[in-house]
Amino acid sequence: MMTVEKINVEEYRQTEDRKEYLKAYYRKRIAVDKLYGYKSPSPELREYTFKRKNRLKNEVFEHYGRQCLYCGEIREEYLCLDHVNNDGYEYRNKNIKGWYTGAGWLKRNSWPNNVVQILCYNCNQKKYLKRFKKDSYSRITLYWQRIKLSVKEKYGNKCAVCGCNDIEILQLDHVNGGGNAERRELGKGRKGVGARKIYKKLYDEPNTLPEYRLLCSNCNMVHI
Numbered sequence: 001m002m003t004v005e006k007i008n009v010e011e012y013r014q015t016e017d018r019k020e021y022l023k024a025y026y027r028k029r030i031a032v033d034k035l036y037g038y039k040s041p042s043p044e045l046r047e048y049t050f051k052r053k054n055r056l057k058n059e060v061f062e063h064y065g066r067q068c069l070y071c072g073e074i075r076e077e078y079l080c081l082d083h084v085n086n087d088g089y090e091y092r093n094k095n096i097k098g099w100y101t102g103a104g105w106l107k108r109n110s111w112p113n114n115v116v117q118i119l120c121y122n123c124n125q126k127k128y129l130k131r132f133k134k135d136s137y138s139r140i141t142l143y144w145q146r147i148k149l150s151v152k153e154k155y156g157n158k159c160a161v162c163g164c165n166d167i168e169i170l171q172l173d174h175v176n177g178g179g180n181a182e183r184r185e186l187g188k189g190r191k192g193v194g195a196r197k198i199y200k201k202l203y204d205e206p207n208t209l210p211e212y213r214l215l216c217s218n219c220n221m222v223h224i
């Protein structure tokens, strides 16, 4: 007779390292599923999670403001948490990310100042790009930049949904989805390489393809 591995999840819950907690949690889940068979979450549980997420999100807005700090965007679906000191990487490494665990961490640490701020996805993207702006680029980078710019021009240089024409934040969107799969396939597993190859494909194509369009970060994030 199999027994469920005894893991005290609570022991990990208090630790700073979210990753350890999640590891313990999933080890336990897998053991339980093996024993009793996997059950997908009930509608009640789904609703509970959804409500809890929304409640947390609301609390975040109450503490950090309900609009983008840079441009004043107030539509909540476009707002995200930005790490003020660009140290999001460290938090993500500890698995403190997203509206659910990220907000939970903030709450447990009594809403610290100067860790996160509210930005819209567009401003977040621009802040990110600004960090990596250089005075000069290598020839290869310049080549890919030129390709990207001419593809964006071919596709109208503006967001297909809101019409925003800030070239920096325009991204290629797969109208029918499947972007990840295509990037993986073209890049032979390396998505970054695949993304460039999609631009090259569209660059070589004489006409615009209906499967692709340009969206700004905001519109791309909410998947209209």
Ligand SMILES: [Zn+2]
Binding pocket: 068, 069, 070, 071, 072, 073, 119, 120, 121, 122, 123, 124
């Ligand atoms: Zn903004």
Ligand SMILES: [Zn+2]
Binding pocket: 159, 160, 161, 162, 163, 164, 215, 216, 217, 218, 219, 220
């Ligand atoms: Zn847009």
